[in-house]
Amino acid sequence: MIDLYFSPTPNGWKATIMLEETGLDYRPILMRLSEGDQFTPDFLAISPNAKMPAIVDHSPDTAWGKEPVSVFESGAILLYLADKTQKFAPPQTDLRARKELMEWLFWQVGNQGPMGGQLSHFRNYAPQDARDYGFKRYLGEYDRNLGVLENRLEGRSYILGEYSIADMLVFPWAFIAKPLGASLDAFPRVRDWRARIKERPAVQRAIDLHKSQQNRGQHRVDNNKVLFNQSAETLRPRSKGETT
Numbered sequence: 001m002i003d004l005y006f007s008p009t010p011n012g013w014k015a016t017i018m019l020e021e022t023g024l025d026y027r028p029i030l031m032r033l034s035e036g037d038q039f040t041p042d043f044l045a046i047s048p049n050a051k052m053p054a055i056v057d058h059s060p061d062t063a064w065g066k067e068p069v070s071v072f073e074s075g076a077i078l079l080y081l082a083d084k085t086q087k088f089a090p091p092q093t094d095l096r097a098r099k100e101l102m103e104w105l106f107w108q109v110g111n112q113g114p115m116g117g118q119l120s121h122f123r124n125y126a127p128q129d130a131r132d133y134g135f136k137r138y139l140g141e142y143d144r145n146l147g148v149l150e151n152r153l154e155g156r157s158y159i160l161g162e163y164s165i166a167d168m169l170v171f172p173w174a175f176i177a178k179p180l181g182a183s184l185d186a187f188p189r190v191r192d193w194r195a196r197i198k199e200r201p202a203v204q205r206a207i208d209l210h211k212s213q214q215n216r217g218q219h220r221v222d223n224n225k226v227l228f229n230q231s232a233e234t235l236r237p238r239s240k241g242e243t244t
Ligand SMILES: N[C@@H](CCC(=O)N[C@@H](CS)C(=O)NCC(=O)O)C(=O)O
Pocket: 007, 009, 010, 011, 012, 033, 038, 050, 051, 052, 053, 072, 073, 074, 075, 109, 113, 117, 226, 227
């Protein structure tokens, strides 16, 4: 059994998609981010960056020993699950394919994800009088990353050729292009790739799980002091529901 700590955001979808694709047995645990669930001592022990997604695998492969294995950061989670199931990633012996996998995983978590996250912040949550510069800056970066993906998809149906964890990691932030104020019109390969992934039954199930939790886990503008004014002090462990 795998515990999945998630919240209905694009970063949260990634691990859910992989768990649904592999058919692994998992238990979704909703994180109420605007209420500070990510700062409880138990969660910080699993995810020291105080962000979801995170997983705890209570039945790791024998090579890991008997203790449960916890993993934070979406790229690390998907890689761990791919290695556990031997699915959706090239084998470790295929050095060149594996190198390409790493490049696209790191590209997503270091580029497309953070730029999309900042774009969402400046579009949806920043105070009105502070929106313009940030919105333009991150819309440009988000668009640039769509261009990178468009180029990569030339002659390929998926990022590595075959559907893999690289697609699962990149898809959620491309899926929400429109609500972010961006357009896929200039990126026909990305648009078709997005449509191919969206119609996968496992992806649909993951999206449905997140939609069903939307109102419970949503970032609340009125409680943005927890999410949007963080510092090292924010990491001080606190009990559930304690927001300041
Ligand atoms: N690089 C991380 C990003 C995860 C992330 O940013 N999670 C956000 C929600 S989308 C979160 O948990 N935020 C809680 C907070 O900032 O306090 C990953 O890919 O797993």
